[in-house]
Amino acid sequence: MRVYRSFSWKETNLRVASPAFDLVTSTVVEERRKLERYIGRHPEFLTALVPVVLLEDAPAAALRMAAAAERTGLGPMAAVAGTLAQMGVEAAMAAGCREAIVENGGDIFIHSDTEVTIGIYAGDNAIAGKLAFRLDPRDLPLALCSSSSKMGHSQSFGQCDLATVVAKDGALADAAVTLVCNRIQTEHDLTPVLDEVGAIPGIDGILAVKNGKIGMWGKLPELVRNQDIAARSKITRDLQSDFQG
16 A cells, blocks of 8 residues: 655655655755755856856756756746655665655656556646546656646746646656746636647646646546545645645
């Protein structure tokens, strides 16, 4: 039976399923510490809303985030959660773990040799809690990053109920889903925005929800009915958000 455990450190709120829980969480903390030290030397990295040129000796997390920023045109911090989630999973994989699932505030990186089902929460609307992604282990590892203009504390310039991006790279998926949320104002934006963001190399699939309308692009995991009646209680709470689910 798959067991998830929670871990919080500063603004990082993780939900982890892995026998290497301690390794995963310690890796995320250490990589974040390296990133904080780098930001101390390069404060623009933290505040920029567009790609920035890195200083010498930037840590691995910053390199991944900057690469995702270049592809999406956003600031590098748009990719921080997906980057750290992937680095935690990679540490477990390197140690020989058969499973490591790390959710970092809605941004998930998944490695498993068995099927994984991830519920979709798009707020209180017609599809709330009714859908889930079923992931085939043959397609793993991969990132499944979600964002919303209406839930959480992350800055958004759009009005998207929910967007999810699937990619092999956690940094790219995280930055791209932010871009989708930024660009969607009405349901009429779903098709053109998904086509635009989907054209970015490395994006496998996108799902977005606005006013009960669903847009899909590319290759997404199988959509199934969510059978977990307790799904809402399992949403990772952003401690800086006013979300009261």
